[in-house]
Amino acid sequence: MNDSAVAGMFGRIVRFYDVLNRVLSLGFDQRWRAVLAQSALQAVTHNKVVALDLAAGTLDVALALRRVRPDISADMRVLALDFCPPMLERGRRKLVGENAVLPVAADAKKLPLPDASVHCVTMAFGIRNITPRAIAFDEMLRVLKKGGRACILEFGSGRERIWGGVYNVYLNVVLPRIGRFFSGDSAAYDYLVETIRAFPTATTLEDELRAAGFARVWHIRLTSGIVCLHVGEK
Ligand SMILES: C[S@@+](CC[C@H](N)C(=O)[O-])C[C@H]1O[C@@H](n2cnc3c(N)ncnc32)[C@H](O)[C@@H]1O
Secondary structure (H helix, E strand, C coil): CCHHHHHHHHHHHHHHHHHHHHHHCCCCHHHHHHHHHHHHHHCCCCCCEEEEEECCCCCHHHHHHHHHCCCCHHHEEEEEEECCHHHHHHHHHHHCCCCCEEEEECCCCCCCCCCCCEEEEEEECCHHHCCCHHHHHHHHHHHEEEEEEEEEEEECCCCCCCHHHHHHHHHHHHHHHHHHHHHCCHHHHHHHHHHHHHCCCHHHHHHHHHHHCCCEEEEEEEHHHCEEEEEEEC
16 A cells, blocks of 8 residues: 555544554554653653654644653653544644654655654554655654654564464454444454564564664564564664
8 A cells, every 4th residue: 555545544543543442452552652652761861851753643642752751841842643634633632731742644665854853753553644755764763862762563464373372363354344343344354464464573673773784673572572662862
């Protein structure tokens, strides 16, 4: 799928996106985003922190970033970038009383930001949709300040058997049916499963982050590897 088809697809399912995330992840998704946000901000000690969330969607990661470090949140700004404006518009509804999150329509492969301008970069469930990944990794590295982390949350490879295969049946059979039933968009949830199946292993992704120039690279499996947190430090 090309970029405009991907943006169009998210624009079509936006009304159901959040509720289906909660249902299809059996309530795990917000916990995964909190782990992502914690990891991104763990090494940050500064005041006046600028965090960048890419493929920000309906702003759940941006809001998680605002919540996880109360000690620095008063001086933190979150730039939330996505190339699908309807997703950002939906997310804006969650920003009542929250002035430190700035939604911006932009492509993760062409960031409208100067070099070394942000303290951390996050991306949840976005990298699967981006080709070639290397361009997005180059951009993350370019805009990060030295010592900053790029933290990428993504499903593990759907080819790995998890929970004795129960998860794989859920992924291949149950999840697309529920997604199709509620959203009425069979293509979107078939696409979700296809991109999870096609996604590389965690070690391949580590190699790609190293090749992009990240100095320290590691990953952490969450919920038996259903989801993986990839970290690259500049
Ligand atoms: C599965 S959603 C994830 C949204 C959000 N991060 C979350 O945790 O719910 C993927 C998002 O990535 C966005 N996206 C995909 N490719 C992109 C790109 N090249 N640049 C910016 N956003 C992109 C889509 O518009 C969509 O909102």
